[in-house]
Amino acid sequence: MAQHFLLSAVARSLSPAKVMRMSDRGAENVFLRLRWPQTDGKPVCPLCGCQICYDCRRSDTQSRWRCKACRADFSVTSGTLFAWHKLPLKTYLMAIALFCNEVKGKSMLAFCRDLDVQYKTAFVLAHKLREAMASATKALRIGGEGRTAEIDGAYFGGHIRPENLAAERIDRRLAENQSGKRQVVVAIRERGGRTLTQVFASEADAVGTVRQRIAKGTTVHADESPAWNTLHAAFPMQRINHQDGYSLDGACTNGAESYFARLRRAELGHHHHIVGPYLVRYAQEAAWREDLRRVSNGDQVFGVVGLAMRCQPSVDFCGYWQRSRTG
Numbered sequence: 001m002a003q004h005f006l007l008s009a010v011a012r013s014l015s016p017a018k019v020m021r022m023s024d025r026g027a028e029n030v031f032l033r034l035r036w037p038q039t040d041g042k043p044v045c046p047l048c049g050c051q052i053c054y055d056c057r058r059s060d061t062q063s064r065w066r067c068k069a070c071r072a073d074f075s076v077t078s079g080t081l082f083a084w085h086k087l088p089l090k091t092y093l094m095a096i097a098l099f100c101n102e103v104k105g106k107s108m109l110a111f112c113r114d115l116d117v118q119y120k121t122a123f124v125l126a127h128k129l130r131e132a133m134a135s136a137t138k139a140l141r142i143g144g145e146g147r148t149a150e151i152d153g154a155y156f157g158g159h160i161r162p163e164n165l166a167a168e169r170i171d172r173r174l175a176e177n178q179s180g181k182r183q184v185v186v187a188i189r190e191r192g193g194r195t196l197t198q199v200f201a202s203e204a205d206a207v208g209t210v211r212q213r214i215a216k217g218t219t220v221h222a223d224e225s226p227a228w229n230t231l232h233a234a235f236p237m238q239r240i241n242h243q244d245g246y247s248l249d250g251a252c253t254n255g256a257e258s259y260f261a262r263l264r265r266a267e268l269g270h271h272h273h274i275v276g277p278y279l280v281r282y283a284q285e286a287a288w289r290e291d292l293r294r295v296s297n298g299d300q301v302f303g304v305v306g307l308a309m310r311c312q313p314s315v316d317f318c319g320y321w322q323r324s325r326t327g
Contacts, residue, residue, distance in 0.1 A: 005294045006103065013298030016101070019094045027090035028063055031076045034302060035309040046079040047072050063089075081128050081311040084318070091115060092125075093305070099129050100300040103293075105266035105285065124317045127281055131314055132307040134284035142190040143218030149190045150221045151210055151228065152256035153203040156267070157275025158182025181275060185263065185283045187256045188213055195259055195287040199280040203227035221251050259290045 005011055019027070032041035043053045045067035053065040056073065066073050077083055082092060098114050099106050112122035143149045158181040163169045170177045186206040188196040196213050200206045204227040211234055214220065222228040224241040231237060240251035247254065263286040267274050274282040292300055 011296050013296040014097060014301050015297075016094060016097050019090070019097050022090060022093070024088060024090055027088075027093045028076065030093060030302070031089055031305060031309065034306040035076055035080070037306075043074075043076070045070060045072060046074055077309075079312065081132055081308040081314055083313040087115075087117070093301075095125055096129060096304050096308075097297070097301050099126065100304060101297055102270075103289065104262055105270040105282075105289075107270045127278070127317050128308070128314055129304060130281040130285045131317070132304055132311055133288035134281070135307050135311050136288065136303075137194055137196055137284075140194060140196065141213055141215050142188065142193050142196060143220075144215045145217035147190060147193070147215075147217075148219045148221065149188060149193075149214055150253045150256040151186065151188050152223060152253050152260065153184045153186045153200075153206065153225070153227075154260045154263070155182055155184050156279060183275065183279055185260075185279065186210070187259050187283075187287070189255045189259060190218075191255060194291050195256075197259075197280070197283040197287045199283060207231065221253050223253055259287060262286050262290050 022030075029041060032043070036042060036044050038044075039051065042051065043065045044051050045053060045065075048067060048070045050067050050069035052068040053074075054068065055064075056066045057064045062075070064073055064075050076089070077085055085092065095111075095115055098111065106126065108119060108122050108126060111126060112119045115122060115125075117125075158179045160172045160177065160179055162172070172178075183199050183201060184203055184206070186198055186200060186203060186209070188210060198206065198209055200209075203225055207227065207230055210220075210231060214235065216235075218235055219238065220231060220235040221238045221240070222231070224239060224243075228237070228239075238249075238251035240248050240253065246252065246257075263283060266282065266286055271282060292303075295303075
């Protein structure tokens, strides 16, 4: 029997112990090379693009350069997702390594204990990493001629606790007895490609997004949900009723189901409550983990650092005075 990828030595190319043995300058060099790969880590002014910059660091732990052209001071994280950071870069690299090492997600309680920070600090940092992961598929269209994509939806949230006495219990399946907080995560997954996710009130609301994110000529596989009936006019469809089988007459949505299995495991085992405005971030994180499940942890860490260095400061997760400057 073949060895699982996660058990192989190839999957372990960067460990938290290796990050701990790095010096502060070594961790800084990682961010430099991934921020400015075109110049092999040589600083480039983020405001005017000038490549003549002078080192004017104020201490050994705070890197800073001054542009010769516009005279602006900047650091390796200026204008990125980690702008105005307060923790050392080595701590951020350690945080990304710990976050990427988890297969189904990272508990925030464990995250804050590992980094020795407050819970809210770990929570915000994790959501910034999820934002970086989501940027990899921003505006991405999947499929094309000869390609196959699967679509499916799964509902999260809106749990109604049943009454103690059986006589007082209501039928929680009826619309009038719903809490209104139930949302559906719709996954669009290309076979051999990436997974796109979005959150909607119902599967029917996702039809417009499905048409935009899937290229014409793609063969789309879907289940028996009537929400997907209108897609027959836009794509060649293959439908399957899961009451008859998981795969039938060539139709199969096991790829999308595999993604939802990972997201459910993350909800039950780590996060416990992922509804509301944060649901889309957790869904995008699970899609990133599913797509890169056979990529070494070192490549995952460097990939997330590179994405974070290309992202602008977060509008949702930064201070009030900083938020006004990002607009």
